[in-house]
Amino acid sequence: MRPLALCLLLMFPTPPVGSLKAQDGRPVPPPRPQLPVPTGRQLEWQEDELRMFLHFTVNTFTDREWGTGDEDPSIFDPTRLDAGQWVRVAREAGFKAVILTAKHHDGFTLWPSEFTNHSVASSPWRDGQGDVVGEVAEAARAEGLELGLYLSPWDMHEPSYGDEEEYNRFYQGQLRELLSRYGPIAEVWFDGAKGENAGEMSYAFDEYRALVRQLQPGAVMFSDEGPDVRWIGNERGFAGETNWSTLDPTKVEIGKPGQGDYLNAGEREGPAWIPGECDVSIRRGWFWHPDQEPKSLDQLLEIYFKSVGRNCLLLLNVPPNDQGRIPAEDVARLTEFRVALDRIFARDLANGAEAEASSVWGADLHRYGGSKVLDGKTDTYWAPEEGERSGSVTLGLPETPTFNVIRIQEPIAMGQRVAAYRVEAWVDGAWKRISMGTTIGYKKLDRLHEPVTTDRVRLVVEEALAEPLIAEMGLHFDPHLSPEPDSAGPALRSGPESAQNPVDSLFQRQHQGMGTLAEVFLYAPNSGRASELFEAAFSEMDRVEADLSRYRSASEVSRINREAARGPVTTDPMVFRFLREALSLSARTGGAFDITVGPLVEVWGSSGESGILPSKQELSEARARSGWERVVMDEDSRTIRFLTGGVELDVGGIGKGWALDRAAQRLRELGVGSALLGLGQSSYVAIGAPPEAPGWRITIPDPDRPGQALSEIWLRDRALSTSGNTEKYFVLDGRRYGHIIDPRSGRPAEGTKQITVTGSSATEADAFSTALFVMGPEEAKSLLDEAPDLRALLVFDHTGSRRLLSTRWPDPIEH
CATH class of the missing domain: 2.60.120.260 (Galactose-binding domain-like)
Structure with missing residues (x-):
């Protein structure tokens, strides 16, 4: 076959008379834009595709959708509130920003506003010292998500409501607080909803918008008429089959009924670029109610295809419950949603x-x-x-x-x-x-x-x-629409053996990386393409190792370890992202996994070599140099600093997982639909599955019976990590000391034989397998209850015998 470029040149040997031509070797000028066009902030907003709404206020505790404004603030007491969990759920499900209802129509503010006593400052939560907006903002920065805020213009509690001069000053005072206290804001939501019995009130929207532009120039503003993002005209999450991003805002009035059809379709050749945002709740209501369940996976997929798939951004509301947590059933449904989207679009x-x-x-x-x-x-x-x-x-x-x-x-x-x-x-x-x-x-x-x-x-x-x-x-190919297409070849048995499609074959290659043996199985049409894919995956692993190894003096981690105690260190964006994830995992596990465990690892490593246990003073000094809270990251400047000298980052607990995640992402970008990547026979990440198989078959070894299997699991679009001490340990005075250190005690973990965890990412699976290894059974069970996406198989040493525990593990285990 002739090259495509040659074919096209033969079809069009010379441009038609009157057409564009390159002049004097210069490139052909591009087409002119078709006005209007989006601003930079509108482009960034559209590229996010998914943002998460968080409806949370006194309504959460009264089982109402709209409050009354006279609620007693003492009812607001979410005893287990964890903003980090909210944001992690959003990130893991693929959402790029969270938008919090800082104040809903009831007027209760989730931050300690100076302009009202109807706020968290008057509640028993955090003894009146809490700030939900602040905690969500901090969690969003830690997880790398953007923050948006909703501030209802309608306020049923505020006495000045109805007095246009006084209330507009009041509202702008609260808006200024939100825009100036919590760092960068990506989206500001102006809701037009108002009850039939609400007093007459003319909102000074032009002044509100001017204040947003002044204090948060990067934020997009949402309302029926924009100016940056418009309501799509319904709360089902469906855009019109015809959906123009252009609109005439003079034809729209915020909160006016009867304009839904116009907003749903936009206007052909409208004078302003105001794209649509589809807002819809995962449950029937906007706030959490104990008798409601999340929408089905099929419903969520339909919403996605009729929002993102129709030129919109999807703003999916996921309301926290009265404990201050996103319910486990909602987390599970969001995980299904993410897996389904990845399965459809990864290839x-x-x-x-x-x-x-x-x-x-x-x-x-x-x-x-x-x-x-x-x-x-x-x-x-x-x-x-x-x-x-x-x-x-x-x-x-x-x-x-x-x-x-x-x-x-x-x-x-x-x-x-x-x-x-x-x-x-x-x-x-x-x-x-x-x-x-x-x-x-x-x-x-x-x-x-x-x-x-x-x-x-x-x-x-x-x-x-x-x-x-x-x-x-x-x-x-969407398997939720149609049965999977037939594939050639036998079903998978003890390993990947059949083809992805009639011409794909299975290829396998090994590589030395991350201090161990890396192995990749993948399906490709020919050996040449397979070689290109192997090179891409292993190059990504090598790049991660070059950045993160503390045994390489030129690595970014080594440089940070040398310099961060003296002042802030600016680092590579990907390394910064990795360390942010590591600190987040350290916090989630309560320090059972700790990115700063390096000094303790060195002390115990020296003992294994010398045959002399570390002294109390050596352990005390090493513990004084450990602790993830001693690492401070600044999102705006992309810097890292240590609060004390001697702190050392040690990526051993999650470095392999991060390398696998990065390599797997690279393969997905290159169109790979089925692959298994492993490092050291302890960490794996799966892309899709071989044909006619439920996943990639992984055997979990039995720590007490060499060569025998404890369990088997089919891995598909998930990751797995196993931590154990059967191979790396030393013995002194008849006592065995493993290589996994409990950062909290400063000593090698005892009482655990092996932990296997599967999760949505290899980084997360690595961190949790390490953390669970240093915990006892009850503490491990409690941590797993807080992480409903994880599945775990745990083997503990119980007074000379073993105790097996499993959480959401698919394979029945004999206890």
Whole structure:
């Protein structure tokens, strides 16, 4: 087959008369934008795709949706409130920001406002010294999520409500508090809701917006009329099949009934760029109620496809309960949701396709050719010849995949253009229409009623406001819509043996990395492609090791260990992200896993070499240099500093997990749909599963019976870590000392033989297997109760015999 570029040049040997041309070797100028276009903050908002709403106030304790304004603040007492849990749940489910109801219509403020006594300061929670907004802001920074705040204009408690002059001053006083106390704010929510019996009140929205722009210029503002983000017109989470990001705000009034249809569709060629935000609750109500259950997975997927898949951002409300926790059933449903989305979109069946366009802007194939729809970038695009308002891109697919989801994206930085399109597949020797639509925008996801198997797909733009620009096209398979397509080859038995599709084969390769043996199994169409994928995965592991190893003097961790006691150290963004995750895990486990355990590891390591136990003074000095609370991170400046000298970061507890997560992410980006990555036969992460198998089969060794299995588990889109002391230990005076140190006591852990944990990431699984190893059975059980996504198999030494415990472990274990 001739190269694609040659084929296209032969089709278009010279540009048509009057078309664009490159001059004197200079590139062809790009198309002009179709105004209006989004601002930088609107682009960042849209790219998040998922944000989480957190409705929490006195209503949580009164079982009401709207309060009355006269609630006694003493009812607000969430005794187990953990903002860190809220934000972790959001992050692990793929949400990029959390938006908290700092004040709902009842007027009760979740921060100690100076302008009212109807607040947390008058409640028994934290003895009146608490600040929910502050705790959520701190947790969001720690987890790397953005923070948004909701401040209801309607206030049923405030006596000045109805006095426009006085109340607008009052409201802006509270707004200023929120905008100036809690660091960067990504979104400010102005709700137009108001009860029928509410007094007449004209809100000074222009003044509110000016204050937001002044104090938080990076924030987008939400309301019915924007100015940055609009309500989509319903609370079901569904955007219109036609959904323009453009709108005429003069046709909208905040809180006015009867404008839902206009907001749901936007306006073609509207004068302002105000994209839609789909807000919907995971439960029937916006606040937690004990008699309500979360929506089903199918309902959540339908919402996703009709929000994100229709050019919107999805703002999913997940309300904490009266204990101050996101309920376990909601966490479980969100985990299902994340796994389902990853399963659908982790593999793009159009990867490796060849693209042919009906025409190309200025005949510049390099910058505007059809191949741009397959390059994984939303800021590059195919453009047809100047003046054309229609056109097509045809994908010649690798082999003949089966798909039932079509993904199309416009480069919205250039405006929204497409007004009508259809997608066709080559079936039985002819083009057959398989989907059609109107608008595309940032992302359009078409779900097909029946799966399609073909080797050619064509996108035909039928109508556009200007030259249609297409940034991306993708094809995916959603198993929740249709049964899995048949795969060739026998079912998986003792290991991965069959093919991912009729032409994929299983490949395996080993590599020395992270101080141990790395091993990767993956499916690829040929050995050449497999070699490229192995190289990408192992290079990512090597890069992580170069950054994190404290045994390499040039690593970022070694540099931080040398310099952070003297002052703040600016570090690489990825290293900063890793350390933020490590500190978060240290906090979640109560210090049972501790990123600063290095001094204690050194002391006990020296004892193993010398045969002399450390003295009390040596242990005391080492403990004085340990403790994750001694590490301070500044999100804004991306710096790290130690509060005391001698602190040393030690990544041994989670370094392998982080390396596996990074390598797995790289493989997903390259289109791998089925792979198993392992380090040291103790840490694994699975991408998808081999065909005709529920997952990748992992055998858990029995610590007391060498060569025998304690259990087996099928791993699919999850990670696994095992911690044990059967191999690394030393014996002194007849007593055995393992290599896993309890940071809290400063001594090697005792009473535990082996811990195996599965979780959503290898980093998390590594940290929890280490933490659980240093705990006793009851403490371990309590920690696992707080982490409903984790599954664990625990083997303890119980007065000379062993005690087996399991939590949510899928394989029955004989205790």
